[in-house]
Amino acid sequence: MRFNKETFVAGFALFSMFFGAGNLMLPPLLGYKAGDMWSLVTIGFVISAVIIPLLGIVAHAKLQGTMLDFAKKVSPQFSFVYCLLVYVISITLPSPRTASVTHEMAIQPFFDVSSWLTSTVYFALVLIFVLNRSKILGLLGKFLSPVIFIVILSIICISFFSTQASIAPSDFQTPIISGLLEGYQTFDAIGAVVVGGVIIISLNLKGKQDFQSNKKLIIKSGIVAGIGLLIIYSGMIYNGALFNTDFDATISRTELLSGISFKTLGSIGKVFLSILVGLACFTTAVGIVTGTADFMKGIFDNSQKAYLITAIIGCVLGVLMGQFDVHYIITVAVPALMVIYPITIILILLNVVPEKFTKPKVFRSVVVVTIIFSIPDFLASIGLKNSVAPILEHLPFGKYSLAWLLPAILIFLIMNSYLLLQKKQD
Template structure:
């Protein structure tokens, strides 16, 4: 009974640490724009927003160390640089984004206050939780997440029950499946997996001496349950967005950011009536808050370990991350998404490959395999990033030459070929 309770608490905590601003705001608009193709879009979205992140949790269950262990087979220097880069990105984009979403959807419509005031109060509360590090897992898993899940299921369940199941024509910039895959990037869930997975490991260590295999089993089962929860919620939000496409008008919204807010508010009102606005405000605040706590706690954990397990470094990192959140959190949600996109095109492929290599059997993931596949992934990710920042005819011709580059996954086929060739060479050499 105690073990089951521990699995559920850890599952809820994992779900909540994953589920933040983008996870709530992105799927409904994706469903709205996908119209009748919402099911195919959902499948693509699940790959980058559920399957890969849960594989990241499985990798943590096998390693049971820090994020450093994900990349150490490439080289110690690469792993340190990768970790620092991911944590800096995490406190620079997804963490402030949670404050921005909270302000725009939950705070400003009710109180009309400035984003600076919202961000300052928001990250002050985040700092309180992060400094009480040993209690994070239990508080989020036992209290906050069940409340978030119940409200989400209410909005989705009642929303689907009361909709007419009529959809618009698709309005996407890429094929439905590809659109789902690329929008899954924007949830930051794969990066979240390597960050919050480490938070879970540290939190379990606070609970006392538990054997490696017991922790491994606990993390794997918790990851599976959390992944199933994410799947249900994402599929529900995408489908509700698609089915309300003919009932809610978002064309008057100034940008995608406002469209997301208008659509989500419209769905909540349709599902829960006048109670919907208050429900949405509480829901977005809690979902964003738990994610910000997880990101900053994970970042502080890493730098604490990097500097000889120093508690002073932990506190200093948490304070700096929160101050940075206050500054960047004043930007609107859409601006942060635009800022994030080229960064994601660079770091996401590397993260996906590292997760993949840490999940497969070790005989197929020797250090030479790590080094080759990461190098190839890095090289073939750069054209996507540069083309997004500064498009040119020469670069366009190069991208046309690389398979799948039109869909911003030009790294995928070269990485797969490199992985197979290096492993084939190893097999031949051993024989």
């Protein structure tokens, strides 16, 4: 498998759209709490934040349509509602979170300005990039992403070679599951179905219409992005574990990230971290707003006006929601993730599996069962844990917020067996 310059540009562009606020803040604290079990936590985190998103890109390469194609085998109506939910969640939670993190970590430590000013300037710049979407792949892949990658890699390498402290025991009883669920907060699986579409449209705008060539390019760029995420995530989780005796147990995500950068790069670490945070958050916001605007443009008969209006609304929402602090946005995101993430994971997996195993009846059955069995997890996340506790206790993996997993696998096997039997009888 050959990787040329175009593959790396597209791969780094994908990496930058994936790698945002949560991707930067979540791994160090996860490693900090994981302690000596950091490697097990990394496995769980990589499953939900690298492997599943990479499969999402493979699914896009296979379909090469819009996000509506991900759920079209369930029904056109379901597909539309699902896509609408994903885009609404994306522009109201992870996109504004990028502005909130940028203010807290890159602006506030140096300048006495309000979060209103930060968010307004930030999303004005996002809007400029989104309105010049034909240049997005080149700008992100050639310039911004390599800077992000090099700065993070510097922090990881310096920590690795300079830290001698012993690693404390883990706080987690089920480290792999804890890592898996924390990976939800990166929004990377949702990001895969959103930004994968951005890559496809960007290739089409550049005149690349050959299906097989585009398929190979998209898959290879997904592999490049996946390797980048794997290196950064595992390195930052390990960093958090290395420093888990150096900080107070109540330390926040942003404080830990700042502390690690200071210990590795000294006083200049703050400056590097500010640049890193700003770039990482910005590229993700650009990807999310562009993806949402592309979706609405497609809904309204390829209307450029719909694209412009959606981009403006996405940026205005970013300014408004960006006034909340990072911890609050992460907390608010949990119920939404408990609903949309299982469905997204299942849709990604079903679109990757060979078509002979994913007939429309199989698609519908698996998705419906996933929705039904993810309801208890959703109810638990909104404060009704005591009410649904008896149900979750009797469901396999229920206590790990994965009650939907085994039923989805079983119905997939049952439906395929049933259709095979039916075919033999005919």
